[in-house]
Amino acid sequence: MGEIASWLPSLLTGLGVTVELTVFSMAFGLVVGLVLATIRLEPRNKWLYIPATIYIEVIRGTPLILQLFFAYFALPAIGIRLDPFLAGILALGINYSAYLSEVFRSSIKAVPHGQWEAASSLGMPWVLVMWRVILPQAGRIALPATGNYFIALFKDSALASTISVTELLFSGQILAAATFNYFGIYAVVAVFYLAVSYPSSLGLRALERRLELSRRKARPKKVTA
Amino acid sequence: MVSTVDEATDKSPLIQAKNVVKSYGDIPVLHDFSLDVARGEVVVLIGPSGSGKTTFIRTLNGLETIDSGRITINGTVLADSGPLSSGKPHKPNSRSLQKVRLDVGMVFQQFNLFPHLTAAENVMEAPVWVRKIPHKDARKRALELLDRMGLADRADHYPHELSGGQQQRVAISRSLAMDPVAILFDEVTSALDPELVGEVLRAMRQLASDGMTMIVVTHEMQFARQVADRVVMMAGGRLIEAGTPEQIFASPSDPRTAKFLQSVVHPH
Numbered sequence A: 001m002g003e004i005a006s007w008l009p010s011l012l013t014g015l016g017v018t019v020e021l022t023v024f025s026m027a028f029g030l031v032v033g034l035v036l037a038t039i040r041l042e043p044r045n046k047w048l049y050i051p052a053t054i055y056i057e058v059i060r061g062t063p064l065i066l067q068l069f070f071a072y073f074a075l076p077a078i079g080i081r082l083d084p085f086l087a088g089i090l091a092l093g094i095n096y097s098a099y100l101s102e103v104f105r106s107s108i109k110a111v112p113h114g115q116w117e118a119a120s121s122l123g124m125p126w127v128l129v130m131w132r133v134i135l136p137q138a139g140r141i142a143l144p145a146t147g148n149y150f151i152a153l154f155k156d157s158a159l160a161s162t163i164s165v166t167e168l169l170f171s172g173q174i175l176a177a178a179t180f181n182y183f184g185i186y187a188v189v190a191v192f193y194l195a196v197s198y199p200s201s202l203g204l205r206a207l208e209r210r211l212e213l214s215r216r217k218a219r220p221k222k223v224t225a
Numbered sequence B: 001m002v003s004t005v006d007e008a009t010d011k012s013p014l015i016q017a018k019n020v021v022k023s024y025g026d027i028p029v030l031h032d033f034s035l036d037v038a039r040g041e042v043v044v045l046i047g048p049s050g051s052g053k054t055t056f057i058r059t060l061n062g063l064e065t066i067d068s069g070r071i072t073i074n075g076t077v078l079a080d081s082g083p084l085s086s087g088k089p090h091k092p093n094s095r096s097l098q099k100v101r102l103d104v105g106m107v108f109q110q111f112n113l114f115p116h117l118t119a120a121e122n123v124m125e126a127p128v129w130v131r132k133i134p135h136k137d138a139r140k141r142a143l144e145l146l147d148r149m150g151l152a153d154r155a156d157h158y159p160h161e162l163s164g165g166q167q168q169r170v171a172i173s174r175s176l177a178m179d180p181v182a183i184l185f186d187e188v189t190s191a192l193d194p195e196l197v198g199e200v201l202r203a204m205r206q207l208a209s210d211g212m213t214m215i216v217v218t219h220e221m222q223f224a225r226q227v228a229d230r231v232v233m234m235a236g237g238r239l240i241e242a243g244t245p246e247q248i249f250a251s252p253s254d255p256r257t258a259k260f261l262q263s264v265v266h267p268h
Ligand SMILES: Nc1ncnc2c1ncn2[C@@H]1O[C@H](COP(=O)(O)OP(=O)(O)OP(=O)(O)O)[C@@H](O)[C@H]1O
Pocket: B024, B027, B029, B047, B048, B049, B050, B051, B052, B053, B054, B055, B056
C-alpha cells in the first residue's frame, strides 16, 4: 500500500496533464470542427469547401500517432518548434476537429429545412439563424456522438506519451522503468483513466437526457402579478 | 443596377409582382405571373396541385429567387430584371431581402415552430434578436399576441406540448410580433386534424378584419368565400382569372376554374 502511495504524486500530476491535454484539444477540435462543418454546408463555395474537404480526408486517412510525430518531430524542419504539450494539443485537436466536423455537419443537416425558412422569414440574418435556431437543435443531435469522441480523446491523449508529454501514461512508464512493478503501476494507471472516463460517460448521458426536447415541460407559472 | 428603394406612396400596391418567370431546371413553374395586392387586401390563391401557388408566395419573401420579372414590396424592390439573358436566377441583394423579410411574415403548412423554445419564446425570438427590443417588453407583447390568439395559458409550453392548431396559432403570433405589413399563408390548415382547422381559420379571419394584408393559399373555399377580397385562380403557373369571391364561385369565366371548384367541392 505504501508503495502505491509513493506513486500517487507523479501519477496525479500526470492525470492533471492528461485532463488538460484533453480539454484543450477538445476545445480546439470543437471550434475548428464547427468552422469546418459550416464551410462544408455550402459546396458551391469552392474556395473554402475544397480545402476543408482535403483537410478532413487527409486527417481521417492518416494515423493519429503519425500526426503527433509530424507536429513534434517534423515541424521543426520547417522552423516550427513546439514544446511537447503544445504539439500534443495541436495534433490531437486537429485530428478530432476532422471527426467532429462530420458529426456537426450531419447534425446541422438533420435540422429540418423549415427551421431555416421560418427563422429567415422573420428577418433573422444567417448568423442569428445559425446561432439561435439551428445550433441549439443540432447541438442536441450531436451531443451523444460528441460525448463519445470526448471520451475517446481522453484515452487517445495517452498517445502523446510518444512525444514525451508527461501525461498519465508516460508518468506511469517513468515509474515502471524505475521500479519494474509494471503490473502494479499500469493497473493503477488504468484505474485512474477509468476514474475519469466512467463518470464522464455517465454525466454525458445524464446531460443528454436533461436536454432532450420531449422531456421539456412548461415551467410552473410564476405567481407574481 | 437595381435600386433598393422605390418611392412608396400609399396609392401604389403594397405587393407588386410583374411578369414573374421561374423554372426549376427545365420545368417552368411560373409563366409571366403578375399580381398586385393593395394595402389591407385579402387575396386568396386557389388552384390545382402543382400550379405554382407555393412557389409564387415564396418568391414574395425571397425564399425562392425568380428568373425574371419584378417584385416590389412596400417600396422595396426585391427583384428586378429584364428578360432572362444570362440564364442565372436573379438574386436579391441582402439589404432589400432583409427589409422585405421584416415587412412580410410567413406562416407555413408545417408550423415550423422552434422546438427548443416555449410558445412565448418563439414569439419573442425575432423581436429580441432582430429588432433588439428589451426582453421584458418583448415578452409582454408576446403574451398579448398569444392572448389574442386564445393561447394565454399556453405561453410557457413547448411546441411538443401543444396541439397542431395551437402550434399554428403560435406561428401566427410569431409572425405578428414583427409587425409585418403583410402575411403570407401557405395551406396553413392542411396539416391539421379537421377539428382543429376552425380555430386557425378563426384567428385568420380576425386578422383580416383587423386590416392585415394577407395572401392566403388554401383549399378552404368557405374561408375564401367569406374573407377574401379577391380570389385568384392559378393553373400551370399562370393566372387564370381573378375576381371577387362571388364572381369566381358563382360564375367562373374559365372552364378550368369551374372544373377545379367542382373537384374541391366534390372531391373524388
Ligand atoms: N424545389 C423544387 N424543385 C423542383 N421542382 C419543384 C420544386 N418545388 C416545386 N417544384 C415544382 O413546381 C411546380 C409548382 O409547385 P408548387 O409547390 O408551387 O405548387 P402548388 O400550387 O403549391 O401545389 P400544392 O397545391 O400541391 O401545394 C410543381 O410542378 C412542383 O413539382
